[in-house]
Amino acid sequence: MNALVATSRNFKQAAKLLGLDSKLEKSLLIPFREIKVECTIPKDDGTLASFVGFRVQHDNARGPMKGGIRYHHEVDPDEVNALAQLMTWKTAVANIPYGGAKGGIGCSPGELSCSELERLTRVFTQKIHDLIGIHTDVPAPDMGTNPQTMAWILDEYSKFHGYSPAVVTGKPVVTTDSYWELMPLIEVSDLGGSLGREAATGRGVLFATEALLAEYGKSIKDQRFVIQGFGNVGSWAAQLISAAGGKVIAVSDVTGAIKNNKGLNIEKLLKHSVENRGIRGFSGGESIDPSSLLTEDCDVLIPAALGGVINRENANDIMAKFIIEAANHPTDPEADEILSKKGVVILPDIYANSGGVTVSYFEWVQNIQGFMWDEEKVNAELKTYMTRGFKDVKEMCRAHNCDLRMGAFTLGVNRVARATVLRGWEA
């Protein structure tokens, strides 16, 4: 199902549960602003290449719009629109003072050189610089982008507006021995990146999973995990779950899938993945068909890659008892219905992966204050936000007699609706 249709369907169901005024419902659904820009860059061989970039600013009732920028060949306007809408509900669920936005460029980042990526990022920033800003719209990394991308955006934006580190989050934090061998091994944040942001989405997934499992009298230790995606979110989730005693028995990425029923050695897998640009060929497990990964026998399934991967085609075959949505909109509403009948418990994206944007908020706050927190403080605050978020979602489940997805949607939509009305919206 189209991502925008699926997301809007969930929103409408939540609006119905909340008894939202129909005009307010319509106004909340329509994005504040949709930007589409053409980005032409010279390639390294001198030829020109054109790409289309998008930024959808969905809602700003609760504060500046916030959300990542994705570089992927499947980026399209409907998907960016859906992802921007999800950010609006997600920041409200996390109870951080933001609205929602998302951006993307239709490109294959793996096929572009580093200097081509830099030129593309700079041209995109030139096209949108007057529509983003510390108090209007604050981008961050998503699939296919990373802290270096954020540093280029910061630099290009600063040429127009003066040095403004809070205009993007997810900025680099560098371990010094990688560029200055005489210094002791410490993490430095020369451009205002927050300690803990790189791991934050995966760490948030760990905290969210712990909170959910505790409801069922279980802990990470006694569970078998399968993770789709081994990029920023998937690899950090795998490391932290493994460190907490969970058994990660299968992992996939765009290069392939591997399985080891005794538990994969995540540290070695990470090293292999960095050295070989993917997990394919890892000797610590057997190679399996990536299309069977989601239906492997496990306790907890963590999709941490693309949207729409759990759908009516495979939902019936899913064997996990819990699904933690680390990716954005990995589950189609049709699959939701099938899985609910099977008794599978789904922890929805707008809560489960909110650790990333929560630490982005901490980064923005630190930049505005000109002050840096240590990593222990970042992680402790993140835990507080994730734990409180889970309780708030559960409260809405009780109030509306609904599942966790609708608990999270009603929580987020209600907070945004309340802010909209308080600011003086008239029916």
Ligand SMILES: NC(=O)C1=CN([C@@H]2O[C@H](COP(=O)(O)OP(=O)(O)OC[C@H]3O[C@@H](n4cnc5c(N)ncnc54)[C@H](O)[C@@H]3O)[C@@H](O)[C@H]2O)C=CC1
């Ligand atoms: N980076 C962040 O802070 C946040 C990311 N997310 C979501 O998490 C998901 C992953 O994002 P990142 O880890 O940042 O991206 P990333 O670009 O760092 O990693 C993506 C991973 O997915 C894998 N992948 C791509 N296509 C695949 C396929 N067909 N089958 C299996 N694996 C595939 C890639 O090989 C890579 O391992 C996305 O849905 C993103 O929107 C959500 C919240 C925050």
Ligand SMILES: O=C(O)CCC(=O)C(=O)O
């Ligand atoms: O860190 C952020 O601001 C946004 C992260 C993001 O794009 C997401 O949560 O999907």
